[in-house]
Amino acid sequence: MTPHGGHLSLVKPISVDARRYRAVTRSNISRTRHWSKIPPRLQEALQVVSTVLPFRTNEYVMEKLIDWDRLPEDPIYQLTFLQPGMLRTDDYNHMAHLVKSGGSRAQLKQAADTIRLRLNPHPAGQMTLNVPRLNGHPVPGLQHKYRETVLLFPSQGQTCHAYCSFCFRWAQFVGIGDIKFQTQETTPLVGYLQQHTEVSDVLVTGGDPLVMRTEALRRYLTPLLSPTLAHIQNIRLGTKSVAYWPYRYVTDPDADALLRLFEEVVNSGRHLAVMAHYNHPRELQTKVAQEAIRRIRSTGAVVRTQSPIIRHVNDDPDVWAELWRTCVKLGVVPYYMFVERDTGPHGYFELPLVRAWEIFRRAYQQVSGLARSVRGPVMSASPGKVMIDGVSEVGGEQVLSLQFLQARDPSWVRRPFFARYNSEACWLTELQPAFGDRFFFERARQPSVRGDLVSVRLRR
Ligand SMILES: *Cc1c(COP(=O)(O)O)cnc(C)c1O
Ligand code: SF4
Numbered sequence: 001m002t003p004h005g006g007h008l009s010l011v012k013p014i015s016v017d018a019r020r021y022r023a024v025t026r027s028n029i030s031r032t033r034h035w036s037k038i039p040p041r042l043q044e045a046l047q048v049v050s051t052v053l054p055f056r057t058n059e060y061v062m063e064k065l066i067d068w069d070r071l072p073e074d075p076i077y078q079l080t081f082l083q084p085g086m087l088r089t090d091d092y093n094h095m096a097h098l099v100k101s102g103g104s105r106a107q108l109k110q111a112a113d114t115i116r117l118r119l120n121p122h123p124a125g126q127m128t129l130n131v132p133r134l135n136g137h138p139v140p141g142l143q144h145k146y147r148e149t150v151l152l153f154p155s156q157g158q159t160c161h162a163y164c165s166f167c168f169r170w171a172q173f174v175g176i177g178d179i180k181f182q183t184q185e186t187t188p189l190v191g192y193l194q195q196h197t198e199v200s201d202v203l204v205t206g207g208d209p210l211v212m213r214t215e216a217l218r219r220y221l222t223p224l225l226s227p228t229l230a231h232i233q234n235i236r237l238g239t240k241s242v243a244y245w246p247y248r249y250v251t252d253p254d255a256d257a258l259l260r261l262f263e264e265v266v267n268s269g270r271h272l273a274v275m276a277h278y279n280h281p282r283e284l285q286t287k288v289a290q291e292a293i294r295r296i297r298s299t300g301a302v303v304r305t306q307s308p309i310i311r312h313v314n315d316d317p318d319v320w321a322e323l324w325r326t327c328v329k330l331g332v333v334p335y336y337m338f339v340e341r342d343t344g345p346h347g348y349f350e351l352p353l354v355r356a357w358e359i360f361r362r363a364y365q366q367v368s369g370l371a372r373s374v375r376g377p378v379m380s381a382s383p384g385k386v387m388i389d390g391v392s393e394v395g396g397e398q399v400l401s402l403q404f405l406q407a408r409d410p411s412w413v414r415r416p417f418f419a420r421y422n423s424e425a426c427w428l429t430e431l432q433p434a435f436g437d438r439f440f441f442e443r444a445r446q447p448s449v450r451g452d453l454v455s456v457r458l459r460r
Contacts, residue, residue, distance in 0.1 A: 018251035049082035054173035086345035121171035141182025157209035161245035243283035246292035266300035306336035317362035337376030
């Protein structure tokens with residue numbers, strides 16, 4: 001292919017081999033050459049747990065990212081392969097029995113669905129609470145929670161090049177999700193945005209929108225560049241492809257076309273941000289991963305990085321410091337460190353908020369100001385994005401200091417509030433107000449059905 005229009009950036013690098021993407025799943029994993037490197041106990045766990053939770057990886061992840069001599073602790077193995085501890089022991093044994101005794105597909109599905117429904121498949125009412133309406137009708141595939149930013153879920157972008165074992169979208173991948181996806185029909189999307197001039201940002205998300213071919217992505221992006229949508233200033237693409245399939249930007253057949261699409265967005269005078277999901281510095285160490293970043297940046301797009309803190313994968317300050325340092329060096333701007341949501345096998349991955357804050361702080365202390373653009377740890381909770389500022393003492397009492405970075409009600413943002421110190425709490429709903437009987441953004445607190453939690457009633 002000839003490089004077009006004198007863009008040096010689009011010259012194919014010679015050092016990176018082209019690869020064809022092929023998903024590795026429950027049904028073909030045992031035919032890969034890596035299968036024999038997995039100890040029998042872990043092979044069994046994979047077969048059993050993947051009846052309940054989604055499993056998908058690919059040859060790039062297996063060949064270039066996983067260190068097979070370090071199973072099961074290897075962080076990238078933990079990130080994409082399902083582990084024995086992800087199901088409750090009784091659930092695991094039940095499914096293992098069904099698998100070994102050759103249970104029918106229907107039997108497996110019924111048993112799996114029973115377990116799935118107990119794993120809080122739809123956390124924080126994300127999908128039902130924030131669907132916007134146009135002329136009285138819901139606009140499928142959109143979420144509008146924060147005044148200036150609309151999320152867009154294209155229908156063809158609802159899978160990923162590999163699945164993260166902690167992913168809060170797991171329910172969607174096993175077919176019990178509740179998102180109504182955007183069809184290829186973008187008229188309602190454009191109609192909605194035309195009526196909402198307060199929106200400056202559209203965040204295209206998934207799954208992973210970069211599993212879409214360039215032409216499919218173009219059908220969503222081009223309408224956003226229309227002069228009637230001049231208020232849409234920033235377009236973000238949330239993606240893990242830079243880590244799981246960097247060939248998307250380098251050697252895939254439509255990689256150059258993708259970069260040209262990025263240039264078109266930038267040339268329209270808008271900011272294009274690739275919100276790159278990196279969990280571990282190893283994902284940035286391969287040649288092709290670095291080449292992907294270089295090529296994206298050469299279009300004028302900005303790459304930012306955000307990802308959750310997860311036990312077994314990146315619960316170590318040195319790992320985060322290295323991640324952020326590597327990012328800054330490659331021109332990737334650190335953005336958020338998230339707290340993993342309370343869904344799926346979160347018992348396996350979660351960390352107490354206090355521990356997450358300690359790791360954040362010890363990582364932050366190690367890096368220069370250029371990496372301190374990162375904020376966290378942040379919970380993307382029902383009332384908004386809540387950042388844990390840290391442990392402090394007020395009037396002789398130990399407290400957790402928190403604040404909203406984003407909120408349903410913009411007036412809540414950056415107003416410090418305090419929770420009683422709790423070394424075990426892993427989510428906002430497990431915290432109690434330090435002073436008074438409710439947090440300022442709650443109308444009332446009531447015991448929830450689970451008894452151990454309190455449900456948060458929003459003022460609006
Ligand atoms: C995180 C998030 C956004 C974007 O928030 P920023 O702080 O602007 O990055 C928008 N909508 C929803 C629902 C979100 O969770
Ligand atoms: S890439 Fe993103 S959406 Fe896909 S499985 Fe991982 S966290 Fe979930």
